[in-house]
Amino acid sequence: MPRSRRVASEPRSPRRLARDRHGRGLRSAVTGPHLPMLHNRLDEFELIVGTTAAYLRGLWPELDGVVFEVAQGPAEAIHDDHVDRWKVFHDERRIVFYRLPIVRFLRLQEGEEREEKLLIESCVFRAIADLLGKDPWELAPGRYRHL
Template sequence: MPRPRRVASIPASPRRRVRGRHGRGLRSSVTGPYLPPLRTRYDEFDLAVAAAANLLRDLIPELDGVVFEVAQAPAEAVHGDHIDRWHVSHDERRIVFYRLPIIRFLRKEEGEEIDERFVVESCVFRAVADLLGRDPWDLAPGRYRGF
């Protein structure tokens, strides 16, 4: 049996108190006003791209002037057989990484997740290799010795 709806009348006043759920008022940030905000998933992704890009810039002098950017998702991501995870512009010497397609495909099998930072680094290596026309394993040959 459906319940009758109650309509509360709100008095019209020029200064109305703003309340959140359950009448408690608006929520404050988790860290409070005196602490810096916590890192978000967006920040972690940006840091992983920047760290891998800086490593490659130190190793490969040809990357001077290459711009690394991060975007949420491409306008047209699905191309029948693959989904774009990055875009390399050879003329502008620019690489754009798409965060959502990279992060969404971290899960390989049920319950198995790959380390996010490892996936982001591998995408940066493959995109730079595409820009330079090389094999990704040739970019930093000493980095993977012993694995």
């Protein structure tokens, strides 16, 4: 017995076909509706850069309008004697952080997430200090004062 063919009222794009297979709707998350979404290393890196930048924006109004970007690590970052961990574009008021050079040179053991977070934060502080023309320690003077 031949199957009946469904006639589409609107043409479907190839992207929609991959997401809406056989008319069953969009796919759900792998973790299900009751579990938190999975995070990968890139998400964690972007979260640390974003929260540190937001903290410094609250302290320094000069950072309004500055764009913070994360890139993997382009070939332009590799030089003969060093590898750039970030690039500051003063004219565009933009900072690009290269994730792989920052994280790969750590040589951390498993379970040392705190040290990785501190290194990423220090890179954000140093890049913003470069943009503002200040010393990194001047950006948040009360933050490192022991009680």
